[in-house]
Amino acid sequence: MKPFKGERIFTPGPVELPDRVREVLGKQIIHHRTPEFTEAFLETRELFKRLVDCSSENFVFFSSSGTGAMEASVLNFFEEGDKVIAVVGGKFGERWAELAHHWKLRVIPHNVEWGKSVNPQDLERLLKENPDCRGILIQMSESSTGAFHDVRSVAQLTKDSDVLLVVDAITALGVYDMKPHRWGLDVVVGGSQKAFMLPPGLSMLWFSEKAEDRLTDRAYYLSVKKELKKQREGQTAWTPAISLILALRESLSMLLEDGMEAVEKRYRLLSKATRAAVEALGLKVFPENPTVSLTAVAPEDIPADEIRKALLKEGVRVAGGQGKLKGKIFRISHMGMDVNDTVVAIAALEKVIRAKNPSAGSALEAFLGEVSR
């Protein structure tokens, strides 16, 4: 039966907007060159500091999608000719390599089989072979494959060296209880339409003191220096995405009311329970070491896109595969979701799979088993 109230969105960005966020977005605009905006912006910055558990002012927001903040990472912290290692284990790893190449860094691509996680020992060896390496570009959560890269272990290799560890955390920030400063990360990039539960159009870039020393003047619109100078005083270099900043204040409040430890715990539970559900149905979880922000599923007997389309008929929108995984996997996001949301996707999945394979186990039972422990 066609869902009466339309579809639910379980894609790894954009994710559903909470009512509290929608309320802010629907309000009349305020002007940005005002004490009111400055106050709201400084409040937002204070909340962001709590999110990353670091009192440093070294972070900026850009009016751009996540790719803009990735570009900013490459432009603001590296000079032409700088040698960097790009961990390429999915579509977003490819984007790092492409961006670094575009802005004339010397890129050593480190290919990781899609779905696998990087082995820090391989990076250690690569760093030894390339003593002139200036940075490692990596995803924490490679959302195209659902794989988790252990950036904390990688940081052990870089933290006492000149190598900047640049982490695309677009589907990790706001999911994991990240401590970039304590972990030894150097640049961390986030995006509004992921765990921040906002529309796309705002990105975040946090950086370490080590990265600060490497700041360049290469960027203009995406200049960290220009933005930081203004943003630490509660203003912006260019006109900010006012409504997204105000909505970010709201969603950061939501995250911090719960606390990032609880938030990560919720995502760990949702992803674990979803994996159990998927496996109960006889489907395979695609990545070896999955991120908790989404679950990528590789069905073996039924085409992934057939399942995705059948789910859509049930009012459940999941994402398909990207790049070379097109048609091979589907992805259920957990970002912005709780148990009551996720059970909807699991129920639909059980219905869809059982229609094809009546002897499949019970996804709901497996899911509820995990969440009731």
Next chain:
Amino acid sequence: MKPFKGERIFTPGPVELPDRVREVLGKQIIHHRTPEFTEAFLETRELFKRLVDCSSENFVFFSSSGTGAMEASVLNFFEEGDKVIAVVGGKFGERWAELAHHWKLRVIPHNVEWGKSVNPQDLERLLKENPDCRGILIQMSESSTGAFHDVRSVAQLTKDSDVLLVVDAITALGVYDMKPHRWGLDVVVGGSQKAFMLPPGLSMLWFSEKAEDRLTDRAYYLSVKKELKKQREGQTAWTPAISLILALRESLSMLLEDGMEAVEKRYRLLSKATRAAVEALGLKVFPENPTVSLTAVAPEDIPADEIRKALLKEGVRVAGGQGKLKGKIFRISHMGMDVNDTVVAIAALEKVIRAKNPSAGSALEAFLGEVSR
């Protein structure tokens, strides 16, 4: 008396969001890689074509503020070392020169006294002196001074040459009934928070066939080539500002329901009536040849900021001066406004000025005299 219902916004960006726009912005998000989004986006593109009265597909939207689209103009249509003339007659002219310099063009700044409009004959002479010039960067409406630059006349100098006429129309597009193709403009830049009556975060870049031949690969996030390839099919290279695209469809519909001829007529009337009101109060209109999108006022006997703050107490927010005009002028925007909106600002202004100068004439009478003709 403190206004019971808060302030009205008469700043030249952001401008007040119409209810129809707010309704769209407050809705649940939709996913962008869907037929639904593609359909909405293609509809938006069709409306945009009607706005600029040109059937060409040569335009893209960026998830950025207007400055991002200005940067895109410099990066996508010029190579390092290209010589350009930048018309510098205000803060945004300065931004052109700065951007062009940043991206290593050779910039010939053509300074115009702030508040004055460029004399096309001066540009003609400059072009003759610089036969290797590859472009002219100019504002159509220099919102920092309120001056209008006659880009149609400038186009007469460039249209049969290799010189690209690059127009920052951030406070002109959606105000004037622009025909960039027929006028001979080459690049036209717009911004969401101006006459499109949306929050900031979306910019527009239209370009001519002549400009198309000059497209470079210098940009990545702000690449016209990458975006155009996707956008003409109803998709985007990077995650788009989904909610702003959907809201743009709404505001373009509003503009086109009225028709751009009527829209321009409304702004001509509002600005003319506002100028009459300002002069009736004994204040001076700052620019020689004003844009119709805003009215910049240079009061002679009372400090501009004193008036601005007094207006704010009446619930009317106008903008102050920028750069070297700080404290010297205040600016009343007409974008997104009609007579019933503007009369509120005029009434407050009359009240404020009369409190300082009881013998001042009647602004309201002058205003109503003009709008009742």
